[in-house]
Amino acid sequence: MSTIKWGILATGGIAATFTEDLKLLPDAEVVAVGSRSVESARAFADRHGIARAHGSWAELAADPDVDIVYVANTQNAHYDAVLTCLSAGKAVLCEKAFTLNRAQAAKLVDFARERRLFLMEAMWMRCLPAIRKIVELVEAGAIGPIQAVHADFGISVDVGPDHRLRDPALGGGALLDLGVYPISFAYLMLGDPARVQSWARLTPEGVDENTGMLFGYDSGAVALLSCGITTDGPVTASVSGPLGRIELPGAFFCTDTFTLRRRDAEPEVFHIPREGNGLLHEAVEAMRCLREGLLESPLVPWQATLDVMGVMDEVRGQTGVRFPGE
Numbered sequence: 001m002s003t004i005k006w007g008i009l010a011t012g013g014i015a016a017t018f019t020e021d022l023k024l025l026p027d028a029e030v031v032a033v034g035s036r037s038v039e040s041a042r043a044f045a046d047r048h049g050i051a052r053a054h055g056s057w058a059e060l061a062a063d064p065d066v067d068i069v070y071v072a073n074t075q076n077a078h079y080d081a082v083l084t085c086l087s088a089g090k091a092v093l094c095e096k097a098f099t100l101n102r103a104q105a106a107k108l109v110d111f112a113r114e115r116r117l118f119l120m121e122a123m124w125m126r127c128l129p130a131i132r133k134i135v136e137l138v139e140a141g142a143i144g145p146i147q148a149v150h151a152d153f154g155i156s157v158d159v160g161p162d163h164r165l166r167d168p169a170l171g172g173g174a175l176l177d178l179g180v181y182p183i184s185f186a187y188l189m190l191g192d193p194a195r196v197q198s199w200a201r202l203t204p205e206g207v208d209e210n211t212g213m214l215f216g217y218d219s220g221a222v223a224l225l226s227c228g229i230t231t232d233g234p235v236t237a238s239v240s241g242p243l244g245r246i247e248l249p250g251a252f253f254c255t256d257t258f259t260l261r262r263r264d265a266e267p268e269v270f271h272i273p274r275e276g277n278g279l280l281h282e283a284v285e286a287m288r289c290l291r292e293g294l295l296e297s298p299l300v301p302w303q304a305t306l307d308v309m310g311v312m313d314e315v316r317g318q319t320g321v322r323f324p325g326e
């Protein structure tokens, strides 16, 4: 696999951004795009210089030239789209939120394991150079054992009830779209929480629009997290221990910069630029795994995806958000 050939599933905003990043990689080629409509696929292909446009997920999955599919449709459809691609023998990188719930995620992971196919959640945050450096510093004991994580992802958007952020049928709400980042950040720092407490105000459609979460860990650590679609939040994060703290400015989940404040020392500012739009790093990781014959990425392991989905199930249970069919 000298050049890895990508198929893009869906034609929306993030599909375009990811495609732009793939073009920056000399060992990647976007050979096809698939959409629910051939017109949309054709228009996307023309815009991005892609050779083939398919009018269904199944046709894209059956394209013999495609090594790996990037699934970038709305989260209600991730499960069916990923299953279609895996069933056709394709490797898959699937956008966050990986699925609507943990049960769907577990089925996809089991299927990939049985068929010996690569599968990865597109949790780009975990692949970014600055975030990887933070993990390295924390593991080296720079701030001591973590006692607290704070993280927010609140944005104020003026969207109607049909928008994917508000539509329960599309897996809407702040939690799956935005809250997945603070939760994944807390998970990266502290692992799976032993206790989850949450509260949310819901939209008239029944998805969360302003959500607070408190996680407790057996070590005694806590995580205080928030997300919202009606709040112009700081979108910052910090991780603290007895020897100091690390502060991530907004937007923390894709930051190039952070500050290490060791107790009784001058602050150290790190600047570790991401490349392209930042999505390139997860693509590089997926291609490295494919070349090495791995089924899952050590940077975004299946267990992390499953645990984060499980936490979001718990938060939705406590806040009263159910998706159609659940």
Ligand SMILES: NC(=O)c1ccc[n+]([C@@H]2O[C@H](COP(=O)([O-])OP(=O)(O)OC[C@H]3O[C@@H](n4cnc5c(N)ncnc54)[C@H](OP(=O)(O)O)[C@@H]3O)[C@@H](O)[C@H]2O)c1
Pocket: 009, 010, 011, 012, 013, 014, 015, 034, 035, 036, 037, 040, 041, 072, 073, 074, 075, 077, 095, 096, 097, 122, 124, 164, 170, 176, 177
């Ligand atoms: N990593 C990131 O930074 C990031 C940023 C934004 C979003 N995302 C995630 O990426 C996904 C897409 O977000 P987006 O911002 O690109 O959304 P978007 O611009 O609304 O595009 C979503 C695409 O999904 C397809 N779609 C729409 N409704 C659908 C339905 N009912 N069933 C199946 N497919 C449907 C459409 O593609 P076709 O018409 O071609 O089928 C549409 O173009 C979401 O899971 C979101 O959470 C990630």
